[in-house]
Amino acid sequence: MELRNRKWDLDYFNQIREEVLKMWPTGAEVDLEEAVAYQKEIPAHKRFKDVLARAKKEGRTLIQPRAGVALINEHIDLLKYLQDEGEADLLPTTIDSYTRQNQYEEAQRGIEESRKMGRSMLNGFPAVNHGVAACRKVVESLDRPLQVRHGTPDARLLAEITLAGGFTDFEGGGISYNIPYAKDVSIEKTLFYWQYVDRLVGLYQEKGVEINREPFGPLTGTLVPPSISHAVAILEGLLAAEQGVKNLTLGYGQCGNLIQDVAAIQTLEELAIEYFNKFGYTDCQLTTVFHQWMGGFPQDEAKAFGVISWGAVTAALAKATKVIVKTPHEALGIPTKEANAAGLKATKQVVNMLRDQSIEDTEKLLIEKEMIKKEVRAIIDRVLDLGEGDLVQGIIKAFQAGVIDVPFAPSRYNLGKILPARDNNGAVRFLETGNLPFDAEIKEFHEAKLAERGQVEGREPSFQMVIDDIYSVGKGMLVGRPR
Structure with a gap:
């Protein structure tokens, strides 16, 4: 069957779903109707779509970190710290590299090794291995909306388990989580995999649960021209909308020039509305996310805070709905929770101070917008x-x-x-x-x-x-x- 941009027939989806849920034993924990009922009990202040909609209406830029460790309690403790001490508006769960490559046996060994060593031996949270109940424990322990952040070409089982587990946002797409991350995975394969993910989100939507979807905007980093990342984000958004997704956050990674970056965030939303209307997807909620500097960082923490603050300034002046925050330990490896919280607090201070300020439509800004x-x-x-x-x-x-x-x-x-x-x-x-x-x-x-x-x-x-x-x-x- 030739892959087409058509909403999947439910019988076909369920046929594929039987195979997906058998990829690891925890797939047997997923019951779609029960998961929908669980999702409906999650209060509005812990749902991505509600928090994003309110922020957009009020003109606020929300802050969100990256974070994830191997074990459940330690992961909860980390996110609680970023919620309470870091003042994060939105919370992530960054998934480990083995899970991203569907290497669940290796992820299980990483969990066991982490227990033996008393510290995380994985670079993220292995949600598939932990299963639905563990994901719900994470969700119920926190007071902010939770998003799955990963980098997975085939995220089908990860989506099944985390959405059943109460996460209200799922990141990625068939282009943005393939081309920058994988060498030998074909476009056809990942577009197929992500049609499944989007059809799953569409099914939740049809049953009364609105899940936010977020294509990964920065792609390969800080030298990606805005038109390349915009084209990918809009195309992935359109593919998701065809499968029934109604809530999308389109992203862009900081390039560094203030005028160009502001023009990029503004045109991303304007162009998305243009193409969504052209395709008839007029009932989708669209928001934007700005990713702070995705390139090399200074090792000196004070200088790193300068880079973080510059990203915060740009996000606030561009009126992005949210900003993904970096830490002053970017050049050193996995950050401490204290460093992660410090980056968040520095960013929040800046975005709050600039909330009521904006950049005028100067000639330079208009030229950038028109060229993009x-x-x-x-x-x-x-x-x-x-x-x-x-x-x-x-x-x-x-x-x-x-x-x-x-x-x-x-x-x-x-x-x-x-x-x-x-x-x-x-x-x-x-x-x-x-x-x-x-x-x-x-x-x-x-x-x-x-x-x-x-x-x-x-x-x-x-x-x-x-x-x-x-x-x-x-x-x-x-x-x-x-x-």
Whole structure:
């Protein structure tokens, strides 16, 4: 059967579901009707969709950390600390790497080793192994909405267990949790896997439980041009909506130039509304998430707080619905709970101070917004052409042709012909556009911006600029200037 962008027939879904729930013994704990009943008992202040909707209406930017450890009680203690001491508005559960690769036996060994050693030997929470009851224990122990954050190409069983366990938000998508994370997983496979996840969320919706879905915005990090991440986020959102998802948070990762980042968050929502309306998905609630700096961090904690605060400023001025917060230990490894809470408190202070401030529609901001929109429309409209109206086939063919191309991605299903670099003001531009469907006007805009930097630095725009930009923030600057 050729994969199409069509809402799954319930009989077909249930046929696949039988196989999914047998992937690990805890799948037998899932009872959809009982899970729906459990979800309906979760109060509004612990539901992602309600908290996000209220924040958007009030013009507030919510803060959310990343966090997860191997054992149940320790995971609860960590999240309680981030809730109470870190003042987090929303809470995560970051999933361990073995679970992300569906290596549940290895995850089980990690749990057992963690018990023996008295500390987490996994880099996240193995929700599949712990099962539905354990997830509910986590949910019931906390007073904030909980989201599953992971990086899993095949997240079907993870979704089944965590949604039955009371989580009200599930992150990821068939592009954003494949291309940046996996080398040998085909686009067809992950689009199929994530159609299942979205159909599951759609089933909860049909039964009266609204789950928020969040495609992963940053993709491969801080040098991803806004039009690339926007196109992916909107396409994943449209695929989810076709399966019945009604609540979506679309994301973007900080690039570093304030004007470009504000323009990016604003255009992400504007373009999403445009395309959702075009496809007839007019009853979806759309919100935005801004990811603080996803690149290299300074090792010095004081300098790291500067990077964190800059991300907080940008999120607040862009009016993102929420911001994913980094810690001052980013350059050092897994952060302590104290460091994680410190990043949260620094961010909350900034977003609260800037809540009533905004950036005016200056000429520079309007130019950035218009260019982002032109680029995104060029990509998505070409995807539609390639698929002859079918998004799934269009996406598959677009990756084959390089019409969608994610810089620095490990996937062999990604063409890898585009190269980004910063212009003289630190905005991310295209050094090489590869096979992206851009017209002469768009290409000339990027060439002129990079030529301006080259003149200032006395060098031709080249791959060396890309390398310099990758390491620049860790060395204290945004633009990677030559010494």
